[in-house]
């Protein structure tokens with residue numbers, strides 16, 4: 001179902017947890033809410049499911065405004081960060097609970113519980129208690145409980161944060177499979193950009209209660225709207241260097257090169273403060289715009305190597321190259337930047 | 353096995369320290385069913401003479417032990433039921449709901465709990481007399497329960513505090529009303545607390561002396577503690593053997609309850625670990 005948030009604001013005392021958020025979630029998509037801790041992701045989720053009453057704005061499910069409806073009357077399945085299984089009930093009782101409070105018949109409940117248990121592969125765990133399950137299994141139960149009554153939308157709050165690294169990878173594809181198989185509209189909250197990039201159809205980046213950018217993972221990576229988004233997305237992260245525009249050139253200590261034509265056309269004025277952003281893959285030994293620096297850090301990851309380059313002026317850039325390291329710590333090198341693929345941000349942090 | 357090895361010095365120490373106590377209890381039991389000549393500690397012959405009170409009808413001097421026991425039982429059970437049922441709801445409200453004056457209530461409860469009962473006894477006596485509850489069990493129950501109430505509410509609030517918020521959110525999200533969430537999802541998790549508090553309140557009511565002594569002294573509403581005290585208050589007819597036997601009779605339910613519920617009772621002090 002299509003979900004619309006229209007200028008939604010939620011305050012806790014003086015803190016604006018979400019500030020004028022407008023967002024459309026398309027039917028059947030998996031949307032990731034991405035942002036640093038405390039930026040209002042959980043609050044947004046709880047506003048959608050009705051646990052938090054919003055202070056202003058509207059929330060629509062399809063054409064129905066639900067802003068005033070209590071959680072019980074919105075058809076939303078939620079997987080909580082701590083999974084929130086009911087410890088005194090068996091797995092099948094946990095999953096059946098939403099149906100039971102709707103007074104469905106025993107046979108019907110049993111049938112639906114079995115069906116959803118098959119879907120999330122926990123058929124053999126139905127008689128156990130939550131305490132007897134591993135983290136990954138608990139999560140599957142929580143998901144089963146959230147989708148057993150076929151809600152309009154599924155919300156997941158940091159679903160992978162409480163799992164260990166290996167399981168996280170497994171659940172990433174598992175969640176995606178479930179969402180595809182059921183065709184349910186889903187919102188997944190995460191502070192991990194790799195998760196967001198790899199799982200979702202679209203990403204919403206939030207900071208400080210506001211939405212900074214909405215777009216596909218690809219757009220986020222290649223066309224970030226501002227410096228925050230560029231810095232948040234990408235691993236290893238982008239490197240920034242503050243500088244000035246002088247005579248159609250980007251100038252900073254230790255670096256001076258001709259700005260690409262698209263930047264020159266975008267009415268930058270001489271003397272304007274401007275920030276350069278270079279992703280590690282756009283800094284390579286044979287790229288066009290020369291950069292002279294000293295290697296101050298090397299991390300050999302086997303398949304690829306990570307380098308820190310420190311310029312004469314103190315700016316640090318990162319480079320990632322496949323294969324074994326090609327130089328040693330302390331080497332003076334002359335590599336190049338792909339200026340066309342690099343980003344430039346104005347003094348407000350907006351990408352030019 | 354290895355843990356036994358490590359703790360045996362501790363067990364030995366505790367054994368030695370508590371040996372005199374055990375000896376006293378054992379001797380109390382032996383003493384009530386034997387005759388011991390004055391000046392000796394070795395019993396001479398077996399007798400159930402001291403336990404005859406169990407079969408005595410009520411006399412002018414003393415009510416029957418069974419009616420007194422029943423009164424004690426009513427007082428203890430009613431105390432337990434009232435405390436548990438009110439703490440169940442009040443504790444939840446204070447832990448979870450946005451009630452007005454919440455912090456005022458919490459602070460007030462601490463003060464109330466610290467208030468010595470004896471200082472209130474005269475005014476309580478006057479009030480009961482005025483409302484016509486003097487010399488009734490109901491009066492004692494109401495006063496006893498309300499004095500223990502702050503403690504009960506406070507303890508239950510502590511237990512509710514340990515139940516994660518997200519469980520309630522999940523319940524509401526699953527479509528259950530707030531009441532259903534409380535009854536089906538939250539209550540089962542604080543159940544150890546209820547059991548502990550219920551037993552505690554029962555024992556507390558069972559052992560209460562000063563309130564029934566002052567507020568319900570007449571023989572038809574007498575409770576065991578008052579009955580027992582009456583035995584030694586009697587200057588002309590002082591039966592030490594009877595006093596010991598009744599004392600033992602009075603403490604048997606306490607010991608039994610304790611044996612049954614000792615690990616549950618520890619929950620109160622453990623701050624609500626989930627069983």
Ligand SMILES: Nc1ncnc2c1ncn2[C@@H]1O[C@H](COP(=O)(O)OP(=O)(O)O)[C@@H](O)[C@H]1O
Nearest residue numbers: 012015017035036037038039040041042043044
């Ligand atoms: N129940 C609450 N009461 C008061 N402040 C809250 C509450 N929930 C969240 N906040 C505040 O709102 C902001 C956003 O919180 P949250 O949505 O939980 O962030 P995130 O999930 O992105 O880490 C934070 O500053 C947080 O302290």
Ligand SMILES: [Mg+2]
Nearest residue numbers: 038041042043
């Ligand atoms: Mg959160």
